[in-house]
Amino acid sequence: MTNDRFAPIGHQGRRPQGLLAPLMWLGGMIATxxxxxxxxxxxxxxxxxxxxxALFAGVLVFFAGLAMRARGTVSVKAQRDGDVIEARKVGNTWVTYGWERPGR
Known part of the structure; x- marks a missing residue:
């Protein structure tokens, strides 16, 4: 019995002897x-x-940014176009039809 306290844990230190040792060493190197x-x-x-x-996430974020920018542009344009339904030039002035002031 040894006085080494780590002796019972793991490998006991037995190495193959004879012709088998180089073959096992070579097998271990190949496996490694x-x-x-x-x-x-x-x-x-x-x-x-x-x-x-990462590449496709970047492309997705790029197209989402373009879509958000296009959506904002369209909604601002739609708000401006909604004020006047029809306008005609009569003489030197513009006359609008279908436009009503809020609160009237």
Missing amino acids: AVALTVGAVLAVFTAAAVAFI
Whole structure:
């Protein structure tokens, strides 16, 4: 029995001996390289997806801004056009028809 208090936790320190040791070391290195490659590919796909979402969110906000600006322009124009329904020039003056003052 050892006096090391961490000895019962995890790996006990037994390493393979003989011809099996280099093969296990090589297998561990290959598994590590494959795991790093898969992680790097997934990181690239994740970054591309985030960039794609950010691009389309920016386009959506741009078109929403254009729509809001167009809506404001149309509503202001509609308010101005609603005051006079019809106007004709009679002589040197303009005569309007269908216009009523509020409160009359």
